[in-house]
Amino acid sequence: MGVTIKKIAEDLNLAVSTVSKALRDSHEISADTKARVFEYATKINYSPNPYASSLKGRRSRNIAVVVPEVSDSFFSEAINGIEEVAQREGYHVMIYLTHEDGKQEQAIVNDLGNGRVDGILISVAAGATDHDHFDDVKLPLVFFDRVREDIPSTRIVTNDYESGYNAVKHLISRGCRRIAFLSAFGGLNIIRYRREGYLQALKDHGIDVKNCPIVSCTNNESENLRILTQVLDHTERPDSIIGSVEKVTMQAYVACHELNLSIPVDIKVVGFSHLQIASLLNPSLTTITQPAYEMGRAAATALFKTLSKKKLDVVNEQIEIPSVLIERASTR
């Protein structure tokens, strides 16, 4: 294979252990020898086999990122942040996609405990149930965005409750009184918090909840269009919509286009989203923009902090990074 410590040792007439120590800048090695070793190693382009060292109880310097999808602006931006921190810290990032399937998520996570990675960053699948347990995972675990609160771990979250609340407040300030909430499929706690914020805001502002339907969307696009059409296609329809995830918000746009409902005249729309091109939509979309990149960075940073410790004790902390409501034409 490539160039090894053994080769350096032979070429320099040293013992492998001496070379090893020299390369790790040990104090027991003379400055002279170190210099020789370093120079020669650089010259023949030596790079240590990461997995040989990992065998000796050391780290692989690989981390796993487990997410539902990568073709989703939130997750791709988060990965962007993770990768940036990892590259700076000399770690390598492995990607695993669950496609919202809890069983597959479980299988992936289980397969990671054999030393392939030093730690896991995860945003749980919508299709996961509480029965899918992470208890057997012995690796440091950091959840981001879609977290599991029943598991002691580091959690990177955003202010979902408050964001749901603020979305309503914003719509009310624009004159809306019949505000629909589009729920996403699965029992994700982030959706629950957004909905609870939504409900509390309605209550605090004295809005009649009867006129504010909570629409349960599915994981199927055409099914959702059918549901949305049903909600929107009558005179008592909502005057505004809050999309709890990017996909359903886009589907609401499609439904409005098809029904010839003008946004924002007939109906206003605000959506949780991280779309770069929210501003290019017809009309540009008011978004609650989650700090995807920052959340990715925070998650990676938290994991590396844990990994840098000698003793890997379980931390149970939660870090919140706020989302921002960006007003655009869809609620003007």
Next chain:
Amino acid sequence: MGVTIKKIAEDLNLAVSTVSKALRDSHEISADTKARVFEYATKINYSPNPYASSLKGRRSRNIAVVVPEVSDSFFSEAINGIEEVAQREGYHVMIYLTHEDGKQEQAIVNDLGNGRVDGILISVAAGATDHDHFDDVKLPLVFFDRVREDIPSTRIVTNDYESGYNAVKHLISRGCRRIAFLSAFGGLNIIRYRREGYLQALKDHGIDVKNCPIVSCTNNESENLRILTQVLDHTERPDSIIGSVEKVTMQAYVACHELNLSIPVDIKVVGFSHLQIASLLNPSLTTITQPAYEMGRAAATALFKTLSKKKLDVVNEQIEIPSVLIERASTR
């Protein structure tokens, strides 16, 4: 650490080699022993340390994916395809982002030769130069989309030349005669081919090239808007635009909006893009949709085919998967 072959051997009163062979279903081991070993291994949840086997000349079963960005619909879709094939083949995917920086790309690729991965899938950075060489790379290398033709390797490409040609043909059939081509920054060969197809189509249809500007865009958004405004804001402006990459196409939309140019009445637009939401834009965008997912799948499949061979000889083949022009409102 976890449970090892040694532990199984002790508990079952067998030699480690016997256990090892049993687990690999060797023919020299009795059915009885195999059964015992398998059963016990399953029971105590044994999972082999991947890096211990990789040390013995075997494979790490890790592959590297090196791309400019992950927050880009083409690359995220490609990764999606790669991951799917990898998961099925029992391989693990490591992600590296170059951010279009050739130097960083070089550093990443160099850092991969020490056994961390068994092979590399790469789409080269726009900022790379021919001086950045992959000659030192001893690993199997598969290029996809943005390929390097000077390096013997497997290349997964799409029909860029033809797509450029077809974009022009489509616009001509819609009555366009002043067709602008928006070039992206960097010297990528995919852009060159698209441009050459564009030029050939103009020629074949007897269009006066003088009225068909090739606009050199940069990597800077506001700079591009300035350039685009200059091209579009006069009476002799183009009657149509071909965006050679997604970003500049979106910027053309912004410029048209700002100049109050109506798409498709005043100007028609077609763009190379993989946007899911092209249909939600204002107006919906006619795209030349590259088969990102399929290209990712093809790249991974080609790599695993190479890896499955005993002898890793260098192949030099090119696989082309065609793009499709999808007509929408922007050229109607």
Next chain:
DNA sequence: GTGAAAGCGCTAACAC
């Protein structure tokens, strides 16, 4: 300050 030797978890010759 340097080197010999053991061992991380696993595989593969080569005995028996």
Next chain:
DNA sequence: GTGTTAGCGCTTTCAC
């Protein structure tokens, strides 16, 4: 069929 042994590339006692 099963066990013994050596060794992958590296780190880490422990001698010298």
